[in-house]
Amino acid sequence: MSTGSNVPGTTPLLQARGLNKRYGRVTALDHADFDLYPGEILAVIGDNGAGKSSLIRALSGALVPDSGEIKLAGKTVAFRSPLDAQAAGIETVYQTLALSPSLSIADNMFLGRELRRAGPLGTICRMLDRKAMQRVAREKLTELGLMTVQSINQRVETLSGGQRQGVAVARAAAFGSRVVIMDEPTAALGVKESRRVLELILDVRRRGVSVVLISHNMPHVFEIADRIHIHRLGRRLTVIDPKAYTMSDAVAFMTGAKAPIEVAA
Amino acid sequence: MTDIGSSRPVAQAFELVLDKGESRVAEFEVRARSPLQKLQHFLHANPTAVPAIVLLLSVAAFGFTVGSRFLSMFNLSLIIQQVTIIGVIGAAQTLIVITAGIDLSVGAIMVLCSVIMGKLAVTMGLPAPIALVVGVAAGAGCGVINGTLVTRLKLPPFIVTLGTWSIFFALNLWYSASETIRSQEVAKIAPLLQALGTPVNILGARFTYGSFFMLGLVALIWFVLNRTAFGRHLYAVGDDPDAARLSGIRTDRILFSVYVIAGVICALGAWALIGRIGSISPQAGQTANLDSITAVVVGGASLFGGRGSIIGTLIGALIVGVFRNGLALSDVDVLWQEFAVGWLIIIAVALDQWIRKVSA
Numbered sequence: 001m002s003t004g005s006n007v008p009g010t011t012p013l014l015q016a017r018g019l020n021k022r023y024g025r026v027t028a029l030d031h032a033d034f035d036l037y038p039g040e041i042l043a044v045i046g047d048n049g050a051g052k053s054s055l056i057r058a059l060s061g062a063l064v065p066d067s068g069e070i071k072l073a074g075k076t077v078a079f080r081s082p083l084d085a086q087a088a089g090i091e092t093v094y095q096t097l098a099l100s101p102s103l104s105i106a107d108n109m110f111l112g113r114e115l116r117r118a119g120p121l122g123t124i125c126r127m128l129d130r131k132a133m134q135r136v137a138r139e140k141l142t143e144l145g146l147m148t149v150q151s152i153n154q155r156v157e158t159l160s161g162g163q164r165q166g167v168a169v170a171r172a173a174a175f176g177s178r179v180v181i182m183d184e185p186t187a188a189l190g191v192k193e194s195r196r197v198l199e200l201i202l203d204v205r206r207r208g209v210s211v212v213l214i215s216h217n218m219p220h221v222f223e224i225a226d227r228i229h230i231h232r233l234g235r236r237l238t239v240i241d242p243k244a245y246t247m248s249d250a251v252a253f254m255t256g257a258k259a260p261i262e263v264a265a
Numbered sequence: 266m267t268d269i270g271s272s273r274p275v276a277q278a279f280e281l282v283l284d285k286g287e288s289r290v291a292e293f294e295v296r297a298r299s300p301l302q303k304l305q306h307f308l309h310a311n312p313t314a315v316p317a318i319v320l321l322l323s324v325a326a327f328g329f330t331v332g333s334r335f336l337s338m339f340n341l342s343l344i345i346q347q348v349t350i351i352g353v354i355g356a357a358q359t360l361i362v363i364t365a366g367i368d369l370s371v372g373a374i375m376v377l378c379s380v381i382m383g384k385l386a387v388t389m390g391l392p393a394p395i396a397l398v399v400g401v402a403a404g405a406g407c408g409v410i411n412g413t414l415v416t417r418l419k420l421p422p423f424i425v426t427l428g429t430w431s432i433f434f435a436l437n438l439w440y441s442a443s444e445t446i447r448s449q450e451v452a453k454i455a456p457l458l459q460a461l462g463t464p465v466n467i468l469g470a471r472f473t474y475g476s477f478f479m480l481g482l483v484a485l486i487w488f489v490l491n492r493t494a495f496g497r498h499l500y501a502v503g504d505d506p507d508a509a510r511l512s513g514i515r516t517d518r519i520l521f522s523v524y525v526i527a528g529v530i531c532a533l534g535a536w537a538l539i540g541r542i543g544s545i546s547p548q549a550g551q552t553a554n555l556d557s558i559t560a561v562v563v564g565g566a567s568l569f570g571g572r573g574s575i576i577g578t579l580i581g582a583l584i585v586g587v588f589r590n591g592l593a594l595s596d597v598d599v600l601w602q603e604f605a606v607g608w609l610i611i612i613a614v615a616l617d618q619w620i621r622k623v624s625a
Contacts, residue, residue, distance in 0.1 A: 062511060081513070081515075082510070082511050082512070082513050083513040092511070094511055096507065096511075097508070098505075098507070098508040098509075098511035098512055099505075099508055100501040100504040100505055100509065100512075100571070101504055101505070101571070102500055102504045102571040102572055103497060103501060103504070107497050111497070111498075111501055111509070111512040112498075112509075112512040112513035112514045114494040114497065116494070125488075125493075126493045126494065126495065127488075127492050127493065128492055128493060128497075130492075155310075
């Protein structure tokens with residue numbers, strides 16, 4: 001592997017052991033394990049209904065598992081809400097993007113963690129520091145090369161699909177100090193916009209932030225992932241090195257057409 | 266396959282042709298728009314423009330047909346007095362509608378609170394300030410009931426408040442024993458309850474403290490909605506509750522507090538109501554429920570949530586006030602006033618639907 005950090009022996013940045021989640025008679029997570037090492041891009045692939053989304057929601061605090069353990073940098077954590085995970089430096093770009101269309105770009109980037117004015121205006125009147133939020137939002141979008149929008153105060157509903165995706169990724173990249181999780185970030189995008197998002201993912205990693213990429217797009221996964229976590233029937237089947245296997249192998253593992261011989265990485 | 270350590274991914278083979286294509290990513294297309302589309306975009310970006318234009322047009326129309334009787338300072342200020350109650354209750358309704366809810370019990374909360382204030386101060390002889398505080402607390406209590414049912418039992422706001430409307434109204438009839446407290450008695454024993462009815466004459470215009478109270482409340486709510494995180498969160502919750510939750514907003518807490526705040530505003534509306542009519546009647550304010558929704562809708566808010574403004578509601582209330590007043594001065598039968606207001610609502614919602622279809 002070219003990233004030397006994830007050799008056995010390094011502490012995983014984000015780790016899960018034996019996660020379980022049942023909805024009535026449906027088992028979404030069945031003793032699922034997960035390991036993410038510092039500074040890597042880990043792709044998570046799996047067939048529909050394999051439990052990828054449940055796994056990701058557990059790691060991002062949107063779902064509380066029935067049992068199992070999640071560790072962040074070696075310490076056990078218990079996320080009760082997305083707020084807890086965000087406070088720990090884990091940001092998620094959901095497939096639905098989780099943006100509020102009628103609010104502005106700046107409002108969306110700071111949704112749930114708004115900046116308040118200094119002094120009594122902020123503490124007593126709870127007044128927002130809109131200038132600072134607009135400035136930071138503009139900086140973050142520019143950093144990611146996304147400032148093609150006309151105004152930072154534009155409503156998100158006036159943006160194209162690619163621009164919305166950009167806002168969601170910029171929000172995650174701006175606040176995700178340790179881990180950025182992306183659920184199908186290119187599924188709704190055109191060829192060009194997808195390329196842009198892949199570059200953004202590499203940008204995020206370059207800053208030392210680990211990325212979890214959930215995707216159905218095999219060429220994308222094989223192109224940028226350092227390791228590939230294959231999820232099947234609610235649990236981790238195996239982790240493979242994209243350079244040692246072909247896309248057909250991965251699809252065969254994922255669908256159960258072929259069993260992995262060794263548990264790699 | 267590309268080297269993982271390299272800074273930029275080498276494009277997939279099928280993407281290589283991209284360089285020859287357009288290099289712009291997600292830019293705005295500058296398309297020639299028809300005047301109608303331009304109007305649609307303008308209205309979409311400025312949601313209070315429609316009610317503002319309608320208000321100006323209706324004032325101009327009645328000014329033209331009715332003349333100086335309508336346009337006199339006295340009459341125009343009278344309209345503001347007439348819409349005080351709808352303005353205050355509409356403010357409460359606006360907050361709820363922004364969260365994609367609706368509160369059918371606002372009128373009943375108001376009447377119940379006014380009866381509580383009157384009973385305590387006039388009948389039982391408690392000091393008026395205490396009666397006011399208890400009345401406001403009762404309004405908050407009603408809001409707590411609505412908020413709990415909506416957030417804990419996850420019942421639709423329409424059903425919850427349809428139920429509590431009847432419940433609060435029944436409590437109001439029971440507590441008041443269906444008796445009206447006469448204006449003279451209130452004035453003699455607890456004049457504070459009528460304080461918001463105190464008239465102020467400015468240049469031939471006649472306002473009341475209640476009018477200023479309503480304008481102050483609107484200004485305060487404007488600040489909360491536009492300049493605080495709580496206000497932004499109201500829009501986010503109404504827009505897409507799942508997105509709001511995933512962004513880390515405690516949606517249930519926001520929803521609960523908005524019903525409590527609405528209850529408090531309704532109780533303050535009760536104080537303004539006593540000032541407006543002088544007496545305290547369990548039958549007063551019957552139309553406040555639907556009038557408040559009318560003001561909110563005519564003011565450009567969307568019943569689907571996430572869209573609406575307090576200024577819009579104020580203008581919406583004024584439009585309804587202008588229609589009622591202007592038609593009354595034209596000696597038009599009351600039933601035609603209702604007829605006109607009905608059309609106003611339908612046209613407002615139809616316009617909202619059209620504006621929402623704006624192509625992004």
